[in-house]
Amino acid sequence: MPGDSVTSLLQAVGFSDGPDGGLGIVMSALAGIAAALAVAIMLSVHFHSGHRGRHDLVKHGLAASAVLVLLAFAISDIRHAAQAYLGLNPAKPAVEFEIRLPKATLTTAADIQIELLTDRNQKLAKVQEALASTADGRSILRGTVTLDYRTTERMMVLNLPGRTQSTFRLRLPASPSRSDQFGPWHLADGIVAANGGTVTSEIHDAFAIRYRVL
Structure with missing residues (x-):
């Protein structure tokens, strides 16, 4: 034909x-x-x-x-x-996330940078300055970031100045559906300590993320 x-x-x-x-x-x-x-x-x-x-x-x-x-x-x-x-996502959904930190790590999120890295772009997340807390005294960072491109290669990067850089893979399809509830907690996929320090299993298990699509 x-x-x-x-x-x-x-x-x-x-x-x-x-x-x-x-x-x-x-x-x-x-x-x-x-x-x-x-x-x-x-x-x-x-x-x-x-x-x-x-x-x-x-x-x-x-x-x-x-x-x-x-x-x-x-x-x-x-x-x-x-x-x-x-690869543009015309609907531009956003991810609302919560990142759990070790105890007594932060008192404010003023100097914290959280970034979304993909194979298409990189974008800073909007982070709430006020910290939430868990029942056992751990701090929780909250924020949102838009998903501008359709891709499954998405990584959240948390930079704690002078301490650690943690990476969290977002386990989402290229065009995710909206969700009312947060998903389960996922431990960090990678943690690099500042000045070449050692990352213990206790520190690794303390960092976690959960999220939902708005």
Whole structure:
């Protein structure tokens, strides 16, 4: 079929149908252009067909409306294809998180930096300055960060100046669904002590994260 031939040709010149291949956006653009061109040719034939009565004017008006609808559809289709090609998440969900710290680690979150790292971007999280606490006296950092890109490679990085840098992998699909409740606590996936210090098992077990999608 013609569509299969065009697809094969585009794949031959380097486009692929994967998430980063660009084939979807090119095919969407070609489909929109072809549809608009077909209706434009039809309109041209109508407008050059000689005498036009009221019935012809109605048909021309409907044809013009069809062109506008097709163009709007093509623009919308290309926009969605471009977002998919770039990995953008149009809904831009946010993750609300809580990070549990060892006892007596912090009294304020004023100097704390928490960052979301992905294979697409990096973004600072908004951290609440007021700390919460657990029943056994551990401090809890709270904050939010938006998920701008569709990817499963997401890592939260907590920097405690002069102490440790902890990393937490977000176990979420590329396009996560919203959740009302926080998930279970997950221990840190990695902890690096400042100045080359030793990270004991007690310290490692004290850092944990839980989160939900807003």
